[in-house]
Amino acid sequence: MTLTTAQAFASFQESLTATAYQTGTLIPARRRGVEERLSGAFPSSSDLPFSECKMMGSAAKGTIIRPFDDVDVLAVFSNVKNAWNTYQWDSQSFIYRIRAAYSGLSVQQVGTRGQAVRVFYEGGGHVDIAPVFEVGSGVYKLPAGDGTWINTAPFIASNWYADRHRDLGYQLSPVVRLLKAWNRAHSRRLRSFHLETVAATVFGQLGTDHRVAVQRFFEWSQTRLAVADPGGQSGNLSGYLSWNAHQDVVQALESARVRAANAIAAEQRADHAEAKRQWAVVFGPDFPTS
Template structure:
């Protein structure tokens, strides 16, 4: 890749990456919450013993971007003897009430009733996923509206590490760029789905970010389906309505053409025009030639 184009990509990835201090602050808050929950007296209703926490999601995989920077953390509990102890909504409500008491009401259930969101104004937002270890492997977590769902972060982490190792580029960095593109175009695709899409083609992306972008669009212009690498959720594109699926496919086809023009400009050594073309692909966070 030409130095001018390579520098533009480097500046782009740097501009969309959250500072290390953001995660460090979030984890200090998490450690304090974990300590307080451990010490908290039991509340009315089903009782759960707090066992520990772990970072998960985009920050754990180094794929978080500034415009979608909530920190995801899993809190593991052991269920008590109450007949309601294995009800997902009871677990979620228990965590919300416990955190609200500790923080003076700053904890809220998500709209889909899957996580408890804790906001520290001017600092960080932390989404806490309460889980119980499953006897069949993985963890049970509230799947929305009282349902249970299953996650397996160990299998996820092993898969994404293997795919990063198979790639000839920095896959986490490239994933952040694709997430930023998604945000700039309405944010229809979910974060985990996008990460799995990128990981699925990790060994086919080539050795630079220009070619990787073009190959990503070429692959998914034909369809958005990709299986959950943890083997729990099936087709990760299943949340899309037919209308959304069509809209995203048209969008990717359009950006495949834009990426092709950018790569052609590079091949012709028209590097300034190539940088301008990549800015039309990735949006205003991608630097123009006079911003480098």
């Protein structure tokens, strides 16, 4: 059966959304695996006792898209035995010690806004573990790449996003997943957290027509890429973009805007083949064109 544009769009959105098994079993199992490993390596008797781990990032917000590889976990370590005094001037030693807990497994150290330990699974995928000390009021100390520390407040940011999702009639996350598919299909120029925040900032209201929503995002976001960290810790989230990279993003957004406008116009004149062809350019070859 040949799909209409609306049917193709709905099918594509479903293909991006995490399954019940992934959200109910796989992702929680990854978190529990981190908790079990760190609890064993850093028990309450340790000079660096492990406290708890929490899901964060796209998996926690519900904006993760399939196929996905990474799950982000915040691993909180206790200062009950003054461990902070040992590591406050040397965050590298702290993160190396967390890495050592995964000796014998495939791991690497990664970082964008802070440092994390990436643990790979034989069956595919990985978990990024961000080890932190809690400061209070939702703020944590996360190792920086130079041995110092940076402040992060991921759950303040997540709560802000959840409020925006609610205020926009719970239509924000479906649109964000589409925008992440576009970003993935076009060189991944934007970081996930940045893209989510721009989307949550750009829209004053959202309806159920996500085709129009993404077209408006491509238009409006071109001049609104500079957004502040809703967690209040990292300043301008577009700071990682050089001038040239910023121009490349704007050009990519404008190209997507034109394609989206063409797709909407084709659908309005009942030319579904052309509409789907245009959307496939925007979102990549996984978008159904038949």
